[in-house]
Amino acid sequence: GQNIDQPTEMTATEGAIVQINCTYQTSGFNGLFWYQQHAGEAPTFLSYNVLDGLEEKGRFSSFLSRSKGYSYLLLKELQMKDSASYLCAVPVWAAGNKLTFGGGTRVLVKP
Amino acid sequence: NAGVMQNPRHLVRRRGQEARLRCSPMKGHSHVYWYRQLPEEGLKFMVYLQKENIIDESGMPKERFSAEFPKEGPSILRIQQVVRGDSAAYFCASSPLTQGDGNTIYFGEGSWLTVV
Numbered sequence: 001g002q003n004i005d006q007p008t009e010m011t012a013t014e015g016a017i018v019q020i021n022c023t024y025q026t027s028g029f030n031g032l033f034w035y036q037q038h039a040g041e042a043p044t045f046l047s048y049n050v051l052d053g054l055e056e057k058g059r060f061s062s063f064l065s066r067s068k069g070y071s072y073l074l075l076k077e078l079q080m081k082d083s084a085s086y087l088c089a090v091p092v093w094a095a096g097n098k099l100t101f102g103g104g105t106r107v108l109v110k111p
Numbered sequence: 112n113a114g115v116m117q118n119p120r121h122l123v124r125r126r127g128q129e130a131r132l133r134c135s136p137m138k139g140h141s142h143v144y145w146y147r148q149l150p151e152e153g154l155k156f157m158v159y160l161q162k163e164n165i166i167d168e169s170g171m172p173k174e175r176f177s178a179e180f181p182k183e184g185p186s187i188l189r190i191q192q193v194v195r196g197d198s199a200a201y202f203c204a205s206s207p208l209t210q211g212d213g214n215t216i217y218f219g220e221g222s223w224l225t226v227v
Binding site: 033040042044045087089091097098099100101102103104 | 206
């Protein structure tokens with residue numbers, strides 16, 4: 001089975017940095033996704049990590065430690081439009097691209 | 112190149128009616144997944160289909176829910192005799208035949224079902 005945990009909610013100030021943690025337990029590991037979801041909209045792909053380490057894409061970075069079953073999403077230079085839910089998900093490749101999602105972390109950016 | 116198309120975007124049904132949600136995958140994608148998102152919750156896997164085959168329906172409620180992906184036409188998620196608890200956003204995702212590098216799972220815009 002698979003289990004994914006992430007905080008429910010975080011608040012940060014515009015221009016600041018926020019780190020969203022995700023811990024997972026899986027019977028087999030095939031990478032980890034981060035998605036952004038604005039209220040009332042579809043999830044949009046942010047990152048996919050399969051190897052340990054940090055991957056940077058502009059203001060967003062994602063880190064993975066397979067030995068610790070841990071990932072984080074780092075959002076820098078926060079903007080108001082970054083207020084959204086951030087979803088951590090792991091795929092089960094043996095079953096196509098079926099994803100197991102965490103409950104999502106709602107980030108509120110304040111001016 | 113059109114993305115994953117879902118319709119209707121919003122659907123209102125009275126208790127006991129049927130809801131049909133449609134999903135057309137991206138061109139060239141033969142795998143379709145349906146997810147349900149209850150208010151204030153994460154997405155939960157429901158069913159995985161390929162053309163004319165249900166591969167994994169471990170997330171589907173045992174009663175009232177069914178899904179198909181015919182040889183021609185969109186995938187359909189059907190909910191019979193809807194109840195208030197079925198009110199949720201239903202997302203469809205598609206991916207190509209081969210496993211990609213991770214960014215090959217595409218989500219549709221979702222269908223929001225409200226049961227009154």
